[in-house]
Amino acid sequence: MPPTLTYPGVYIQEIPSGVRPITGVATSIAAFIGRTERGPVEKPVDITSFADFEREFGALNLDYPIGFTVQDFYQNGGGLAMVVRAFKGPAPFPTAEIKWDKLKLIATAPGLWAEKLRIRVEKLADPTPLKDLADQLGVVPADFFNLRIRNTKPGVEEEESHINLTYVPSARQIKGILEADSRLLRDNGSTGAPAAHPDPPQGEEDKIWKEDQYSAKVTTSGSDSGALDVAAYTAAINALDHADLFNLLVIPPDTLDNGSLDKAVHTKAAAYCHGRRALYVVDPPAAWNTVTEAKNVTALGISGLDARYASLYFPRVRKANPLRGNLIEPFTASGIIAGVMARTDETRGVWKAPAGVDAALVGVNGLEIDHPMNDIENGILNQIGENCLRYFPIIGHIVWGARTMRGADILGDEYKYVPVRRTANFIEESLFRGLKWVVFEPNDEPLWAQIRLNVGAFMQGLFRQGAFQGTSARDAYFVACDKTTTTQNDINLGIVNVVVGFAPLKPAEFVVVKIQQIAGQIQT
Numbered sequence: 444m445p446p447t448l449t450y451p452g453v454y455i456q457e458i459p460s461g462v463r464p465i466t467g468v469a470t471s472i473a474a475f476i477g478r479t480e481r482g483p484v485e486k487p488v489d490i491t492s493f494a495d496f497e498r499e500f501g502a503l504n505l506d507y508p509i510g511f512t513v514q515d516f517y518q519n520g521g522g523l524a525m526v527v528r529a530f531k532g533p534a535p536f537p538t539a540e541i542k543w544d545k546l547k548l549i550a551t552a553p554g555l556w557a558e559k560l561r562i563r564v565e566k567l568a569d570p571t572p573l574k575d576l577a578d579q580l581g582v583v584p585a586d587f588f589n590l591r592i593r594n595t596k597p598g599v600e601e602e603e604s605h606i607n608l609t610y611v612p613s614a615r616q617i618k619g620i621l622e623a624d625s626r627l628l629r630d631n632g633s634t635g636a637p638a639a640h641p642d643p644p645q646g647e648e649d650k651i652w653k654e655d656q657y658s659a660k661v662t663t664s665g666s667d668s669g670a671l672d673v674a675a676y677t678a679a680i681n682a683l684d685h686a687d688l689f690n691l692l693v694i695p696p697d698t699l700d701n702g703s704l705d706k707a708v709h710t711k712a713a714a715y716c717h718g719r720r721a722l723y724v725v726d727p728p729a730a731w732n733t734v735t736e737a738k739n740v741t742a743l744g745i746s747g748l749d750a751r752y753a754s755l756y757f758p759r760v761r762k763a764n765p766l767r768g769n770l771i772e773p774f775t776a777s778g779i780i781a782g783v784m785a786r787t788d789e790t791r792g793v794w795k796a797p798a799g800v801d802a803a804l805v806g807v808n809g810l811e812i813d814h815p816m817n818d819i820e821n822g823i824l825n826q827i828g829e830n831c832l833r834y835f836p837i838i839g840h841i842v843w844g845a846r847t848m849r850g851a852d853i854l855g856d857e858y859k860y861v862p863v864r865r866t867a868n869f870i871e872e873s874l875f876r877g878l879k880w881v882v883f884e885p886n887d888e889p890l891w892a893q894i895r896l897n898v899g900a901f902m903q904g905l906f907r908q909g910a911f912q913g914t915s916a917r918d919a920y921f922v923a924c925d926k927t928t929t930t931q932n933d934i935n936l937g938i939v940n941v942v943v944g945f946a947p948l949k950p951a952e953f954v955v956v957k958i959q960q961i962a963g964q965i966q967t
Contacts (some may be wrong), residue, residue: 445558465877465901470793470869471785473516474689474721475511475778476679477579478697481556483684483863484530487689491524493517497546498626500526501556505699505766511693512778513672519782519805520789525686528552531669539665540631544638545610548621553665560627563651564637564656565589573607580613590617592627596654597682603627609634639945671697676708680715690868691784692716692723693777700851703728703774706744709753711746713848716752720868720875723753725848726775733813734820740827740848748939750848751858756780756830760840761809773811776832779804784865785840793869794843794910796862796950804832806841827851828859845950846888865948867911870945874898878941888935891924894941898922902945912946920945 446454452925467814474487480501484486490496496513502512509526516524530536530553539550543564549555567573570584577584586609594601603625608617610633628707643657651657668675676694680888681690696702709725716723725745731737737757745753761778763769780797783804787797789921810816810832821843822833828851830844850859861950884890902920905911914917921944928940 447734455854459617460599461896462900463871463877463880463893463897465897467869467901467905468688468872468876469523469930470690470865471781471788472525472689473521473691473781473785474527474683474686474694475509475513475516476524476527476692476694477512477529478507478671478674479509479526479528480504480507480667481552481554482526482528483552484528485505485524485678487527487686489523489525491522495780496793498527500528503766506701508695508697508699508775511699511764511774512693513805515774515776515778516693516782516785516913519779519787519860521778521782522785522789525689527679527682529668529671529675531671531675532666537664537666539641540663541628541638541659542662543659545635546617546637547631547633547635548628550665551625551627551629553667553928555665555667556594556596557665558626558661559595559599561595561652561658561660562628563591563593563640565591565638566701572829576607580609580611580615582609582611582613587615588636588639589928592625593652593658594627602628610634618803620906629682633714643740670806673705673707673711676704677711680711683715683719683742686874688864689719690721692721694723694730695726695775695777696729699774701729703730708742710749713753717749720872721752722847722868723756724777724780725753726777727755727757727759729773734816734823737824738827740829745848750847751827751856751864753848754780754830754846754861755828755848756826756832756842756844758832760804760807760832761811762807771808775809776804779807780842792908792910794862794866794948798842798845798861798950800835800838800841802842803838804842810834810840828854830861847882857879860947863949866945866947868944870905874941874943877901881939886929886937886939888925890939891926891929894924894939895922898924898941898943902943905945910945910948914947918946946960 451732463657482500493514527932535602536553538553541548541562543562566588570587571583587607590605590608592603607615608620621629640657641735692712697706710725732881757775761771761773764772775779783802784797787795816831816833824831825844826848828848830846833843834840836885845861846859847861847864849856899922903916906919907915911919923942928942
């Protein structure tokens with residue numbers, strides 16, 4: 444509102460420009476779902492490296508294929524990711540406990556990993572130096588104790604030390620400190636300050652974590668997840684409701700050797716990605732090792748519009764297994780493909796097909812197929828919307844296909860190509876977030892002009908980066924928001940309609956070179 448004019452003079456008033464920049468969202472955040480050795484259950488956990496995965500969910504393990512898949516993602520150029528630990532077991536999930544005197548602690552997550560945890564309580568012989576801290580917190584010095592926690596599993600170096608803890612409610616109360624700082628244990632109903640463990644004899648300090656008189660071990664064991672079923676996978680997929688944003692979904696099989704996902708899991712995953720504007724990277728069943736078997740795409744249960752949000756890659760790959768003496772074994776390729784997509788997004792943009800001679804499969808030694816695929820067989824699968832992994836001399840193992848599972852030629856779908864689908868996802872998600880400010884604004888021409896200005900600036904930025912077809916902005920995109928898109932009836936209903944169109948870049952699948960002989964010096 445203008446200032447109240449009360450005295451003669453000059454008044455300064457700042458006028459809003461109406462510019463609200465729309466920021467493009469990330470395009471290659473990958474969500475991984477599967478069983479792990481440890482970690483929170485059915486909760487998305489953000490990671491930025493394979494080292495993060497190991498710290499939170501455990502090292503590579505033959506019982507949990509997801510570790511190999513996440514490692515593949517980072518080896519092939521992946522960046523941001525999240526992991527959801529799926530778990531099959533009775534609710535509440537059995538979790539290991541440690542009891543010592545008045546102390547009662549519980550592992551941060553279910554699983555047999557916690558059976559090797561031990562705790563040791565220590566106190567100062569003379570707590571007088573803690574008097575000032577005790578006065579500040581309203582406790583007595585004798586209430587303080589130190590807690591050491593160690594994972595004694597062979598080959599694991601994991602220890603925590605929490606000092607000046609107290610059972611009394613305060614800034615150093617054990618419950619809050621463990622929740623904030625511990626990766627291993629939580630308070631589970633402690634009833635008071637615990638007694639300290641005695642010190643071992645001088646020279647026998649190595650007994651601290653081996654003998655029960657010097658440290659306490661797990662008193663109630665937990666349990667690992669059983670084999671995952673459709674219900675467990677569904678619960679883990681639904682846990683992504685708590686994730687702010689992900690673009691790629693990867694679900695490796697539950698077992699490393701010849702494992703495959705149930706048809707119902709594929710159906711659920713593709714439908715979920717449809718609702719979240721993400722792409723489901725699909726692995727073929729383990730039984731598919733011939734082109735004839737690979738033609739049975741309908742067996743995966745992904746169809747209709749959901750198929751626009753899924754992309755299938757055949758065959759599986761062969762690579763070294765470090766847990767079996769680097770023996771060359773078959774693995775699913777979805778983690779690799781997600782990494783290739785992330786790498787392509789970083790170097791070329793989401794509108795570039797994650798395929799071609801630059802889409803190398805890092806760490807791959809071969810392909811799990813009965814014979815090297817030829818061009819004719821590749822053409823058969825390409826026409827039904829299935830992407831092939833190929834080997835070419837000199838070039839190596841690469842992605843040689845960029846279609847969604849709605850990409851069969853017979854369907855003629857406008858979202859037959861992966862980069863078109865992912866570009867649309869990117870634009871939709873960016874506008875969805877970037878137009879939140881519009882809600883509850885006066886629905887009239889000034890608002891519509893602001894929307895056109897901001898959405899147009901966003902689309903122009905993409906055009907300048909080469910995201911669309913066309914030599915001019917007019918040919919590449921349009922933004923409409925006016926009385927032709929929003930009628931009086933819409934206004935009465937509280938609706939503002941924004942129509943955005945773009946001319947997507949489509950991959951050059953077929954390069955045709957026409958050669959003609961020149962007739963020479965014939966006089967005519």
